[in-house]
Amino acid sequence: MKKLITILSIFLLISFTINTVTAVAQPKIYSQGFYTMKDLNLSENTSYTVQNNEPYVEGLLIILDSDRKIQQLIRIPPSSTKNPIIPLKSDYKFIIYGNVKLIFS
Template identity: 65%
Template sequence: MKKFIYILSIPLISLFIFNTAATAAPQEMHSQGFYNMKDLNLSENISYKVQNHEAYVEGLLIILDSDRKIQQLVRIPANSNNIYISPLKYGYKFIIYNDILLTFS
């Protein structure tokens, strides 16, 4: 009976020791297209950082207000980190241009 308990306890203990699941939610990557703030899970009056995860492709991020006027036009270099955009307002729309993968944080 002791052997059975030892054999059963080894996989259970290793399961707890080697459980390395990430506790933070994974960031969503967004490709070329048209988005609004709800699609990107962005909040109002917060300054965000944009990152491009493509190694060799540059892109553009165009931010439009509710009157379809350009508020920001950001050139995003390949494999870039921490490009800051100004605080956003409700109703802004986003155009991601070129084959890039962006995350907002």
């Protein structure tokens, strides 16, 4: 009986450790254009960063509120590090300018 319990315990331990899956969020990549929060699949009141992975092209990100006032303007150099953006509200709109691919994470 002790052997059976020991074997079952080892089997259960092994089966629980094998099935672990790590979940990593996919970065969101967008090019030049006009976007809303829904278009970018961004959540309200969440901290995001934006990064330009293009090696030779500079980009520009403009964040506007519902009154069309600029809330944040970021000039993103080529191959930049992650730049933090302000906490977002649901009515914000985004303008991405330049032949870039910006990554939101």
